[in-house]
Amino acid sequence: MTSYLKLTGCSKSFDQYHVFKNVDYQFESGKMYALVGPSGSGKTTLLNSIGRLEKLTAGSISFEGTDITTIPSLKYFRQFIGYLFQNYALVDEETVAQNLNIVKHYRTAELQNHLAKFGLDDTYLTRKIFTLSGGEAQRVALARLSLQNPLIVLADEPTGALDHANGQLVLDSLRAMAVSGKVVIIATHDNHVKAAVDECLDISSFKA
Ligand SMILES: Nc1ncnc2c1ncn2[C@@H]1O[C@H](COP(=O)(O)OP(=O)(O)OP(=O)(O)O)[C@@H](O)[C@H]1O
Numbered sequence: 001m002t003s004y005l006k007l008t009g010c011s012k013s014f015d016q017y018h019v020f021k022n023v024d025y026q027f028e029s030g031k032m033y034a035l036v037g038p039s040g041s042g043k044t045t046l047l048n049s050i051g052r053l054e055k056l057t058a059g060s061i062s063f064e065g066t067d068i069t070t071i072p073s074l075k076y077f078r079q080f081i082g083y084l085f086q087n088y089a090l091v092d093e094e095t096v097a098q099n100l101n102i103v104k105h106y107r108t109a110e111l112q113n114h115l116a117k118f119g120l121d122d123t124y125l126t127r128k129i130f131t132l133s134g135g136e137a138q139r140v141a142l143a144r145l146s147l148q149n150p151l152i153v154l155a156d157e158p159t160g161a162l163d164h165a166n167g168q169l170v171l172d173s174l175r176a177m178a179v180s181g182k183v184v185i186i187a188t189h190d191n192h193v194k195a196a197v198d199e200c201l202d203i204s205s206f207k208a
Pocket of ligand 1: 014019037038039040041042043044045046187
């Protein structure tokens, strides 16, 4: 069954500065989308409006017909929204296992099996995040996102700091999440990402 994330008349201003105005758009589960547009056009602001880190100035966002602002915060952040960031957003001083156990506490064997899906062997579980390469850290972030298993995946420049091979791994993992029924939305400048998604939404076309 397809779920719909629907934006209706969405506008956002900071004081007198209008970032975007009247965005009407519908995202579907099972698909991957890129939010594109020049620097400063509002990609992160729109992503964060869906993630409820920003409040819209006007308009509404619904998921499966429910206004997202009416969903209790804890439920929204745990079950609905999962984020992937350019800088990974992991706890640097903690181990890979500790970062994965943020979702809930898993047995070591479960974590090992799960990490293996992202090309990381058992030795990584006890490594601290700051000892990992960027590509390895993003794999851990993907593994955590996959354990969280949210309905909507928001990715902000997830390939921005990675080489081509690791960028492709991120795209493949995000595609797998879309295929498993998530809505996947990626804010990006990366042409490789733009070519890999199902649809691009150019936020600069909603300039106020
Ligand atoms: N908290 C804030 N207060 C004031 N202005 C803000 C705030 N957050 C964002 N802006 C402004 O809103 C505009 C859109 O920013 P946003 O980060 O969404 O753009 P972007 O398209 O993601 O840019 P980039 O590609 O450079 O990451 C920018 O002009 C930015 O300066």
